[in-house]
Amino acid sequence: MNIVIIATVASSFLGFRADLIKSLLKQKHTVYAFTSEYSEDQLRLIESSGAIPVTYKLSRGGINPLADIKATYELSKKIKDIAPNMVFSYFSKPVIFGTLAAKLARVPKITGMLEGLGYTFTEQPNQINKKTQIIKKAQVLLYKIALPQLDKIIFLNPDDPYDLLDKYNIKVKRVEVLGGxxxxxxEYPYSNTYPSTPTFIFVARLLAEKGIHDYLAAAKIVKRNYPxxxxxxxxxxxKEALGALTPAELKExxxxxxxxxxxxxxxxSEWIASSSVFVLPSYYREGVPRSTQEAMAMGRAVITTDVPGCRETxxxxxxxxxxxxxxxxALAEKMIYFIENPDQIKIMGDESYKIAQEKFDADKVNKRLINMLGL
Structure with a gap:
């Protein structure tokens, strides 16, 4: 069976899809990896994984409808030349334009996966700016056009289908929730040795919506009594993102x-192993945050926010x-709980490890995903 997988960045195939590609090749499928942002080295690495790299044009951040229509038509021609049995796309723009291109190419089976709703659907502590509001309206409109063309849409957490499909009345044929x-x-071996000094670790881009400001503010509170x-x-x-931590703030x-x-x-992973507790106070519309899964696999207790995606961990x-x-x-209070109850660091860390083995093992997840794809 010929399977086309459409993404944007080539690195996502290497970092997040290598095991899926391996599983599909084992089943004797031919896999075409479509990427619009790549280096020659990355294309060679995709090829060495056993997939056939195919490049196409699509502006990930652009909002020029004429350019997108032209890109969709060009993409449909490339898909038609392969004549795949299935097209599977992930990330927002590939799900929209990859789906429309696959429909134009008359592909018999089309599936899309949204790994979180992203920045435009992220609730902000202050008012959302006008540009983001316009982009969100355009995105919802495009979802209303594209998603009904899918045979199936897959989400990572149960909040996203409600906040996208139900809230905006988008009709789809079938919905599945993968769970990470x-x-x-x-690659993330269990570690049951902990530092003698309570050590908290934050791993993410230093963006406001990833919770960096809240982490720093909580650290300041804790340091007063537990220096x-x-x-x-x-x-x-x-340096470009609105509200991101600045180098000057970090230096301070x-x-x-x-x-x-x-x-x-x-x-x-070595830094996580030399810490006690993993902290991610994100309010970004995550699918299911990968960094938290990594820390859990290594046996680390987690403090995170009660928001879509994060609460799944x-x-x-x-x-x-x-x-x-x-x-x-509230974040500082939970950190202090671990400082005052150090035995809970290992007890809760072991529970994290068990959950990671059950929910986030790539072998199990890929079996579920391949099953959802009907392969």
Missing amino acids: IGLNLE KTKFIVLGTID FTKQNIVEYPGHVDNV VVDGVNGFLVEKWNPQ
Whole structure:
């Protein structure tokens, strides 16, 4: 069977889809990996994974309807040349335009997967700006055109279908909830050694919606009474994003010895292993955050927000805590709980490990996904 998988960035095939491609090849399917953002090295790596890389044009952030119509037509021609039995697209724009292109190419089976609703659907503590409101309206309109053409739409968490399909009255043929995209658990080995000093770690891009400001504010509160506590920040600074942490702000927090920021690191799992508790106070419309799954696989308790996606990773009081978004005080209180009850670090960490084995093992997730794809 010929299967076309449509994404944007080539790195997503290598980082998040390698195990799925392996499983499909094992079933003797031919896999075509469509990418619109790539380097020659990445194309070679996709090829060495056994998939056939195909490049196409699509502006990930652009909102030029004429350019998108032209790109959709060009994409449909490339799909038609392959004559696949199925097209499977993921990420917002590929789900919209990949679906329409597959329909134009008369592909018999078309499935899409939305891994979270993204920035435009993220509730903000202050009013959402006009540009984001316009983009959201355009996105909803395009979803209303494209999603009914799918044979099936897959979401990662149960909140997204309600907040997109039900809220905006978008009719679809069939909905499935996958529950996370899965991890190769061997890459995130369980670790039952913990630092003698309580150490909290934040791993994400340093964006407001990922909760970096709340993490820093909570660290400041905790440090007043527990000055020896360590707070680590791993992630890149995004100078373009609205409300992102600035280099000057970060420098101030490190100068005051509130957080440690080692800069860019390639060994994230080693940093997680040398921490006590993983913290992600995100209010971004996550699918199911991967960084939290990685920390859970390594046996780390989690403090995260009670919002769509994040809440799928924590059973409150069992493997960590769910806190209200935009509430550094509540976050600090849960951090203090672990400082004052250090035995819970391992107890809850072990529960995280069990949940990760059950819910986030790539082998199990890919079996579920392949089953949903009807292959």
